[in-house]
Every structure is written in C-alpha cells, then in structure tokens.
Amino acid sequence: MIDWQEIIGIVAGCCTTIAFLPQVIKTWRSKSARDLSLTMFLVFFTGVLLWLIYGILIADLPVILANGATLVLAGILLFFKVIYK
Structure with missing residues (x-):
C-alpha cells in the first residue's frame, strides 16, 4: 500500500x-x-x-531528509557569505 502522506512529505521536502x-x-x-x-x-x-x-526525535523520514539537505545548502550559503565579503 502506498503511504501518500510520506510521498507528499518527500515531494514537498524536495521542492x-x-x-x-x-x-x-x-x-x-x-x-x-x-x-x-x-x-x-x-x-x-x-x-x-x-x-x-x-x-530525528519523532523519526519522520521526510522531515529528516528535507531538513538535512536544506541545512547543508543553507550552511554552504552561510559559508559563502563569510568568505565572499
């Protein structure tokens, strides 16, 4: 059975x-x-x-994946902000 809630969460996180x-x-x-x-x-x-x-605390894979990836990208932008003054 397809878990539509999880699929929607993953697609939203990707977007x-x-x-x-x-x-x-x-x-x-x-x-x-x-x-x-x-x-x-x-x-x-x-x-x-x-x-x-x-x-992580609620063990929600879409929340973990989306925010983990976003954290990396936001971290890269913060790094660029500091080094490209």
Whole structure:
C-alpha cells in the first residue's frame, strides 16, 4: 500500500530544498554574497537545524531528509557569505 502522506512529505521536502540550489550556484559562480542577509540566514539555519532535530526525535523520514539537505545548502550559503565579503 502506498503511504501518500510520506510521498507528499518527500515531494514537498524536495521542492523546498531544491529551491535553494539556484542561489547556491549563483553565489558560488559570482563569488558574491553581498545581497544575502546574514541575519536572515543565521535565523533560517537555526530553524532548519531545529526542524532536523525534531524530525530525528519523532523519526519522520521526510522531515529528516528535507531538513538535512536544506541545512547543508543553507550552511554552504552561510559559508559563502563569510568568505565572499
């Protein structure tokens, strides 16, 4: 039997995570993160980290996968923000 709730969660997680990819690529290619708000990304990164912890605590695979991947991409953007001053 297909678990539609889990499929919807995984697809939603993929969409929201993939949305960050163009920004990561653009920032990497341009070597500029001047237009990115450091405060916003620090708050966002913290929120995603907490969602990941929450997903682990409740053993929810879509929440874990989506937030784990988003945390990596947001971490890359934070790294770029620091090194491309």
